[in-house]
Amino acid sequence: MEEHIIQEEGFPFRAIRVQKLYRKFNPANLLFPFRLASSLLESKKIIKNFKPDAIICTGGFVSGPVGLASIMMKLPLYLHESNSYPGLTTKFLAPHSRITFTVYDKTANYLKKARIKKVGVPLAEKKEKATLSSLTEIGLNPEKKVILVTGGSQGSQAINSAVAEALPKILERDWQLIWQTGKRDYEEYAKKFSPLTGVYLFDFSPLLSSFYHFATLAITRAGAITLAELEENAIPAILIPLPTAAENHQFYNAQEQEKKGVAILLPQTELNSQNLLKAMDKILNNYDFYKNNLESLPPNTAKQDIIQAILKDLGKE
Numbered sequence: 001m002e003e004h005i006i007q008e009e010g011f012p013f014r015a016i017r018v019q020k021l022y023r024k025f026n027p028a029n030l031l032f033p034f035r036l037a038s039s040l041l042e043s044k045k046i047i048k049n050f051k052p053d054a055i056i057c058t059g060g061f062v063s064g065p066v067g068l069a070s071i072m073m074k075l076p077l078y079l080h081e082s083n084s085y086p087g088l089t090t091k092f093l094a095p096h097s098r099i100t101f102t103v104y105d106k107t108a109n110y111l112k113k114a115r116i117k118k119v120g121v122p123l124a125e126k127k128e129k130a131t132l133s134s135l136t137e138i139g140l141n142p143e144k145k146v147i148l149v150t151g152g153s154q155g156s157q158a159i160n161s162a163v164a165e166a167l168p169k170i171l172e173r174d175w176q177l178i179w180q181t182g183k184r185d186y187e188e189y190a191k192k193f194s195p196l197t198g199v200y201l202f203d204f205s206p207l208l209s210s211f212y213h214f215a216t217l218a219i220t221r222a223g224a225i226t227l228a229e230l231e232e233n234a235i236p237a238i239l240i241p242l243p244t245a246a247e248n249h250q251f252y253n254a255q256e257q258e259k260k261g262v263a264i265l266l267p268q269t270e271l272n273s274q275n276l277l278k279a280m281d282k283i284l285n286n287y288d289f290y291k292n293n294l295e296s297l298p299p300n301t302a303k304q305d306i307i308q309a310i311l312k313d314l315g316k317e
Contacts, residue, residue: 169277
């Protein structure tokens with residue numbers, strides 16, 4: 001996905017072969033030292049050819065060899081950690097970075113030796129190839145509430161199942177659904193529910209960014225970019241963290257959003273139609289509270305703040 005997006009924007013893309021380090025025993029860990037050495041050499045070669053003034057990494061395990069190479073080559077290193085709880089790569093690299101940019105205050109507690117600057121999650125400028133000007137274009141009523149359901153790029157079977165079970169009650173309440181099922185579940189749910197009034201299903205759509213503009217409430221995972229998009233569009237949410245996310249970081253993200261009063265955390269272990277409907281009712285019955293909290297958040301200037309901070313640090317402002 002990253003390769004496609006980067007090349008579409010006109011930037012050169014170079015891939016390295018990286019081995020993830022698993023916290024629990026995994027036979028793949030036996031390959032880790034060899035893959036690390038190989039990816040480190042690849043990273044140093046790419047960096048040498050590119051001749052950058054500095055390097056910025058975003059914390060995933062693929063950043064490890066690149067960040068380590070920058071340290072060995074004595075290049076300025078910057079990090080951006082978008083999750084509340086930082087991963088192993090960030091914890092290792094942060095003490096060696098010039099600045100580690102974060103989103104949550106809590107993150108600094110885990111990075112005691114790093115120079116921290118809280119900035120938020122940078123969002124790309126929208127360059128939508130397709131837009132939605134009215135809900136009528138997808139067969140929905142502009143006068144009714146819209147619940148946006150997404151489960152990440154692949155969709156979520158757990159979320160889909162709970163929403164499907166709750167659907168009769170959702171429609172009884174005169175709510176509508178824009179529902180991203182993901183490719184895996186699309187055919188099954190499309191056969192059952194596409195004919196229903198008030199339901200728009202899709203596996204993936206270039207209109208996804210447009211759907212945020214019409215959503216009253218979202219039911220979704222708790223990845224950092226998703227949370228930033230929800231805040232940008234002032235959409236209250238029911239957050240169902242992906243339980244297999246590295247170091248359970250989505251749970252901690254959702255926990256922080258709930259503390260802000262902009263979302264409800266619903267663990268997947270407690271996800272069923274009854275609890276989902278309770279959470280939906282809670283938000284919609286207290287909608288002004290959630291909406292006001294979202295609209296009271298400071299504007300997202302993360303992109304400009306990161307650029308300015310790096311240029312100033314490099315003396316290139």
